[in-house]
Amino acid sequence: MMNNKFLGRSIVIMSALSTLLIIAALVYIILDIYSGGRNYLTWEFLTGNPKEGMTAGGIFPAIVGTVLLVLIMSVACVPIGTITAIYLNEYASKTSVFTKMIRFAVNTLSGVPAIVFGLFGLGFFIQFVGAGIDKSIYSDGQLHWGQPNLLWASLTMAFLTVPVVIVSVEESLKTVPNDLRAAGLALGATKWQTIRKIVVPNSLSGIMTGAILAIGRGAGEVAPILFTGVAYFLPHLPQKLTDQFMNLGYHIYVMATQSTDVEATKGIQYATAFILLMLTFSLSFVAMIIRYRFRKKLKA
């Protein structure tokens, strides 16, 4: 008896300690990054260009590049992911081989290392699709689409984030009670009308959460854009889809490894990392709020 009690108590203590450890690690990382970069976190830092070999100035082009990247990525991955989730949850037979293949593909896709997506993007979008467009449309022998750019990088990133959207949307479709589907159908609505007017409006939170999680993921990943569009330094902001762009994560990487004076960029590295962290945190936070508010609405 005593033994059991002791065991029970030690498990509680151990789980509390593990939880504390995780929280402590997170707090430490944030504090460390903040204290390293706090002297650089100014308005000018957010709105200025890098100067003097990145040892001074701001990160504005990297912020713009990251935002453009995730926007174009979302335009691709949110609709595709949502439609796939609707198909999987509403139309597909749970037991068919085809459905199982799609699920297997989605699961595998979410387990593929990010750098492999980068190489895939290089091989598929740039050397195959891009080069193909150049060959068939332009005859000047110049590279137009057959080189790294904003569009190919965004689409490559979309491949990485589409499973995030699918999973999130499907989870929220599952929370729509079957009673509501039956009610719609019994009123003479077609299956598609029921999905469009009842099921989807009730899973909007899942779609938005999926989009935000995908954006958070896309904003933080660097490997997929490494070969497909990101640039070390650009004097201008990207103007069109065929332009290259700067990116927050990559910016940290180049300052830490490619700069002529790594020591001098350290503060800026910290500050950039802090901005990137805040960006992804606030997106996750917004996703959390949307889910919470929506749950309340369904219960009202």
Add this chain to the structure above:
Amino acid sequence: MIENHKIVVENLNLYYGKKKALNNVSIEIPSNKVTALIGPSGCGKSTFLRALNRMNDLIDGVKIEGKVLLDELDIYNKNIDVVELRKKVGMIFQKSNPFPKSIYENVAFGPKINGITDKKKLDEIVETSLLRSALWDEVKDDLNKNGLSLSGGQQQRLCIARALAVDPEILLMDEPASALDPISTTKVEDLIFELKKNYTIIIVTHNMQQAARVSDYTAFFYMGKLIEFGETNKIFTSPSNKQTEDYIRGRFG
């Protein structure tokens, strides 16, 4: 029986996979009357009800044989549009299931998918439907309130209004009052009494008193078979079948 028959079912068999849920059911359901389906759990009465608006189609592995004639048209004929059928045959579920939308939008849902966009016309349909379901006086000032904020009994009457709004000819009710308190139950029963003037109503119920109170005809199901069907008075006072009598007297079920 000399009345008009709204629904005529001939030799209906229904299988869930290998399990036979309905066994050779034949019945003639009269127009503008309330027909109650009674019987112990699992006897097939709900399955039978759902066969009348083809809601069983949604379940994987359902096989159906036999005929269900609605106004002499076989609803299982290949040329029948299920969507049109369900507009004619409304359904009220056991658990009230209003959409998480406003009261107005709940009732207007059916007319809207039927292509009615005129605001005036919609207002009119919403009002008549709510009047018919005896909910209008309670909600007329809060039509924009969420349907889920109503009480259980009000929600069920909202679902009835929603079904009435598509102007059906038949109402199928699957234990519509089983989750309601006695006062709400009385309101729903009064409503059924009122509605039979204009609609043919088929109601599944576990409650014998309710069947006796609201229905004109009663069908007793047992183990997937229709055991006895006749005027409610007769079924409840002098059933001709021993099983019916045992069930009604509460000896099993």
